[in-house]
Amino acid sequence: MKPENPTQSDAALRQxxxxxxxxxxxxxxxxxxxxxxxxxxxxxxxxxxxxxxxxRFATAMAHPSLAVxxxxxxxxxxxxxxxxxxxxxxxxxxxxxxxRYVQMLDPYQDxxx
Numbered sequence: 001m002k003p004e005n006p007t008q009s010d011a012a013l014r015q016x017x018x019x020x021x022x023x024x025x026x027x028x029x030x031x032x033x034x035x036x037x038x039x040x041x042x043x044x045x046x047x048x049x050x051x052x053x054x055x056r057f058a059t060a061m062a063h064p065s066l067a068v069x070x071x072x073x074x075x076x077x078x079x080x081x082x083x084x085x086x087x088x089x090x091x092x093x094x095x096x097x098x099x100r101y102v103q104m105l106d107p108y109q110d111x112x113x
Contacts, residue, residue, distance in 0.1 A: 027033075061067045 061070065
């Protein structure tokens with residue numbers, strides 16, 4: 001049955017709410033857990049992946065041992081790449097010079113190139 005006057009229903013609701021008592025004890029750290037859930041449920045701002053990568057790299061480089069290891073690895077990789085490139089260039093140069101030498105001695109010899 002609906003009351004005709006809305007103030008009557010408000011008064012009845014207030015009376016019921018005043019009588020309502022909760023006798024249940026909350027688990028320990030209940031409020032803290034609720035706030036964590038709220039934080040997880042809120043949408044996090046979208047950060048570009050490259051910014052996250054830069055941030056993680058900067059955080060890792062704050063540790064001296066990681067920074068020294070990183071620089072050492074890059075130095076060794078650079079030396080190996082330079083050595084490999086020098087070998088390839090040297091092999092190409094040796095091949096070019098040897099074919100020129102053969103052509104100089106015998107100009108009618110077919111060039112392998």
